[in-house]
Amino acid sequence: MNAYEVIQNLAIGVVSGIFSGVIVSMVFYILGNYQNEIEDAKRILMPLYEVVVLEKAVQKYGIKNSKECIQIIKKDVDEVASNLDPNIYNYSLRRIMFDINEIITNGQYYKRDGAELIFDENKLHDFAIAMQPQLDSLIQYERDFRKGFTERIIKSKFMLIMGGVVIAMVAVIVIA
Numbered sequence: 544m545n546a547y548e549v550i551q552n553l554a555i556g557v558v559s560g561i562f563s564g565v566i567v568s569m570v571f572y573i574l575g576n577y578q579n580e581i582e583d584a585k586r587i588l589m590p591l592y593e594v595v596v597l598e599k600a601v602q603k604y605g606i607k608n609s610k611e612c613i614q615i616i617k618k619d620v621d622e623v624a625s626n627l628d629p630n631i632y633n634y635s636l637r638r639i640m641f642d643i644n645e646i647i648t649n650g651q652y653y654k655r656d657g658a659e660l661i662f663d664e665n666k667l668h669d670f671a672i673a674m675q676p677q678l679d680s681l682i683q684y685e686r687d688f689r690k691g692f693t694e695r696i697i698k699s700k701f702m703l704i705m706g707g708v709v710i711a712m713v714a715v716i717v718i719a
Contacts, residue, residue, distance in 0.1 A: 590619030598671035643677045
């Protein structure tokens, strides 16, 4: 092996190390971002889980005077409505959050009088039924973590560009 080949192999090793370091860093960035999105979505939507559970308890135990329950639900729905911004999420999670936002903001289950929510007790059950599939979708989305993570890596423009650069480098090395 002559000096030229040694320098060429050294250069290839250094460049490959840099590229692999950048790719690994980007993968961990995507992973952290994905985990943060899921945790943020669960944190924001937790009051809706409480609404669904509370409504099921009202139905199961036949609670007639549910004024206190309605107050809790009003507070929970108002909290979600004020904190939910579906635009900050990506991929399938964005669709789930938009659907939840639509259910909350369409005015079908409650009306807003200034800052106060006016919740129709008769529509509480319908609200919980409409919300349940969306919350189940969020749980399923979290269960499909590997699929979602892989999708994010594959659709990342940076990762596509880096993959193209690596393939081009390998092609140049093989041809040379």
